[in-house]
Amino acid sequence: MGLKPLQIGELTIKYPVIQGGMGVGVSRSKLAGAVSANGGLGVISSAQIGYDEPDFEKDQNLANLNAIHKHIKKAKEISKGRPVGINIMVALKNYEAQIKASIKAGVDVIISGAGLPMHLPEYVKNSKCKIAPIVSSEKAAMIILRNWAKKYNRTADFIVIEGPKAGGHLGFKKEQLNSITDTEYDSEIKKIIDTIKDFEEKFNQKIPVIVAGGIFDYSDICHMLSLGASGVQIASRFVATHECDADEKYKQAYIDASDKDIEIITSPVGMPGRALKNKFVKLIKEKPIPVERCFNCLEKCNPAKVPYCITKALIDAVRGDTDNGLVFVGANVGRINKIVSVHELMQEFIGDKLC
Ligand SMILES: Cc1cc2nc3c(=O)[nH]c(=O)nc-3n(C[C@H](O)[C@H](O)[C@H](O)COP(=O)(O)O)c2cc1C
Incomplete structure (x- = not known):
């Protein structure tokens, strides 16, 4: 099979495909566990993860912390112990408590965006959990990595670059979204990869770069690898899988x-x-x-x-009320036309030759 494994410190992810965290409740243990079981890195979203727990109405914080524990354990059961990640948004009220609960439950990776995760290293200290910020610009990458180097004498275990075609919240101004071309964003990706090289040298460690946003198929994955990325993060395509945790x-x-x-x-x-x-x-x-x-x-x-x-x-x-609820989608949703298993989708992503 094509595509080289993704190495994050001592963690080896068989295929360099991370399933992007999707809240509320779209990526929980079923989806994330299946992606990890099939050789990618499955990622749970912590955002209101306990929405269907009996005590959610009374105490959202506690219900979410318990659900974080439950879903991490379950995902690792499904993945047969292979690494599983969680996406925790900086903008959330109980950010620190959710990070600590995730570590306690044995999560392997925390990916954090929707704000600058300035304190993330502090909250994961003394654990083996790998951490990655999500950035959309070279400027944001610099701010975070300089801050982590100065304050914590460490760097990111990997970094996720999320481009303008992603689903959910976007790290761009509304007017930028229509004007940035693919070529312009490719050059931003290359700039971020260059910036990161300084931190790789300083800390003598590899910082894999993962690109997200509008990645649809094997040729898109190959394109991102050709720019110097070590892997991709894909979300929307995983919604149309049998294992996705959302309603049919x-x-x-x-x-x-x-x-x-x-x-x-x-x-x-x-x-x-x-x-x-x-x-x-x-x-x-x-x-x-x-x-x-x-x-x-x-x-x-x-x-x-x-x-x-x-x-x-x-x-x-x-829950399935797609008329009266908010359905986040990536820019390529129009190309998704059937529901498949995570296994089938991963096979499609992997391709049959090295690109
Ligand atoms: C339904 C949906 C929910 C999402 N929820 C989150 C989230 O809770 N936190 C986050 O950081 N990103 C979230 N995202 C962004 C994805 O993790 C991912 O980076 C992005 O959608 C990748 O682009 P793609 O959907 O075109 O593959 C969400 C995306 C979708 C489609």
């Missing part, structure tokens, strides 16, 4: 979507996001939907001022 109607919404069904929305997280243009998205464009109750998700959110409650919108969607 959510997966069907992906199959039914075409390019014209995509909209860039404003999120209470404070970043733009790419989503399906459904009834919900049309509604929030016209007028705000008052927040009836707060689920304590974001560190910086004023329920009286936000245009809608993002937790409610994402939970409604993952």
Whole structure:
């Protein structure tokens, strides 16, 4: 089979394909476990992961911490002990507690974006857990890596570069999203890879670069490797799998979507996001939907001022109400036209020759 393994310190991932974390509830133990079992790195999303736990209504923080434990253990059971990761967004209210709970449950990798993960090294100290920031620009990569070097005398175990075609929250201004060309972003990727070389030399360690956003098939993977990346992170394509943790109607919404069904929305997280243009998205464009109750998700959110409650919108969607909920999608969702198993999808990604 093609593609070289991804080496993250002493962790070997058989194929250089990371499944991107997807919240709320889209990538939990079933999907992440299956991806890791099939030789990739499966990643759980911690965002309101306990949404269907009985105590969630009463205490979201506790329900989420317990669910983090449960899903990491379960994913590692499915993967037969192969490495499993978790995506924890910096913007979350209980960021530090979620990191510590993940480590306690034996997670191998933490990937952290939606903000700059400045304190991540502190929260994982004395553990073997590997850490990676998500960045969209050379500037963000520099800020994080310089800060980690100065404050903690360490660097990233790997780095995820998320480009403008990704799904979910995006590290770009709305106007940038339409104007950046593939060629321009390829040169940003190369610049980030160059920047990272200084830190590789300083710390005498390899920092694999993983590229995400709009990667659809084997030829896209080969293209990213040709730029100098060590692997890719793919999310949207994993939604259309039998093992994806979302409701079947959510997966069907992906199959039914075409390019014209995509909209860039404003999120209470404070970043733009790419989503399906459904009834919900049309509604929030016209007028705000008052927040009836707060689920304590974001560190910086004023329920009286936000245009809608993002937790409610994402939970409604993952439960299958794809008209009235928020369905995040990557820019290539229009090309997804069937539901397959994770095994089939991984086989497609791997190709049959080295690229
Ligand atoms: C449904 C959905 C939910 C997502 N949720 C998160 C999340 O909770 N945290 C995060 O850092 N990224 C999130 N992302 C971004 C993905 O992890 C990934 O980096 C990106 O979507 C890759 O682009 P692709 O979907 O075109 O493959 C989400 C993406 C999708 C499609």
